[in-house]
Amino acid sequence: MFIVEDLTFKYPKNKENTIKGITFEIRKGEIFGLLGPSGVGKSTTQKILTKLLDNYQGKVLYNNKDLKSYGKEFYEEIGVGFEMPVHFSKLTAYENLNFFKMLYKSHSDIDMLLKMVGLYEDKDKKVGEFSKGMKARLNFVRALINNPKILFLDEPTNGLDPKNARIVKDMIKDFKNSGGTVILTTHLMNDVDELCDKVAFMADGKIAEIDTPKNLKLKYGQRKLDIEYIQSNELIKRVFSLDNLGKNEEFINIIKHNEIVTIHSRETTLDDIFIKITGVEKNE
Missing domain, CATH: 3.40.50.300 (P-loop containing nucleotide triphosphate hydrolases)
Structure with missing residues (x-):
């Protein structure tokens, strides 16, 4: 629907471009x-x-026009x-x-x-x-x-x-x-x-x-898995790599022989990605 190439825009009273060549x-x-x-x-x-604004530089196509x-x-x-x-x-x-x-x-x-x-x-x-x-x-x-x-x-x-x-x-x-x-x-x-x-x-x-x-969550996340389980009436927390997890005998034994309380991958959130990419914390 839209193809945008090297779009640049500056408001008349501004010294710097507001849009700096986006595609x-x-x-x-x-x-x-x-x-x-x-x-x-x-x-x-x-x-x-x-x-609403048309005095831009670059190319904006709508339906290839x-x-x-x-x-x-x-x-x-x-x-x-x-x-x-x-x-x-x-x-x-x-x-x-x-x-x-x-x-x-x-x-x-x-x-x-x-x-x-x-x-x-x-x-x-x-x-x-x-x-x-x-x-x-x-x-x-x-x-x-x-x-x-x-x-x-x-x-x-x-x-x-x-x-x-x-x-x-x-x-x-x-x-x-x-x-x-x-x-x-x-x-x-x-x-x-x-x-x-x-x-x-x-x-x-x-x-x-x-x-x-x-894809962004995979890129910015950690390929690790957190697991909590009960062993001898104690809550144990462990971290495993997702790589070759199915061949990890220690992990497999934990799954087989213990009561699992929680298990989840360390997939990052879009909120975390937002902060990391845009540098919001620096601006604040």
Whole structure:
């Protein structure tokens, strides 16, 4: 869907480039995570991909065609959910959605979307009376009202309780399974781990790492296994290498002859990888 090559961008009043020559691809039907601490260029990259900024250097192709060559028809194909919901607070949820619906040629079933996110019963309530979580869900629905091919989502589950966060994540998965493409920005690494096919970690205007979550965890993790077991009424803790573990007689004997309490590999988390790659601790 997108091919980005050597993308560079500088805001007019800045001395340094905000984007410093980044290259990546986003494939059709992929959930692509664009990650990193605040101020590294994620939002600027999204603004370029959504045609809000066009005075960039480098190449950006959308469906193998220069992004700059597209006109308003481009917006028919994308849905955008900003982190800070923008609604008309004195209008009802239904009135809000119908207003934005008129901006597009293609339309989704608003009633169905509202039912899916649990807002149908509140459709005639003024948005100013909505809670933060309700506004976030309405914001997500608005991103889907034009049957987009691509979703740009910024912190889509922020402010949601676990039940409603699950509903939104399942809807994102359904969108992908129906052929849609998602560009996701979030600081919630559990969402990234669950949803993303590929992630790009940004640091200081550059892409520091790009790969699948699994490959990154294998790369930055330790190939070791921790095991706790009961032996002679004592809790014993041991560490084994994962290499040739099936031929390790000591490990096999422990498994055979003792009560196992816990056993797990030392697979690192995306939170740990985030900190290591982006240098967040140094910035703090």
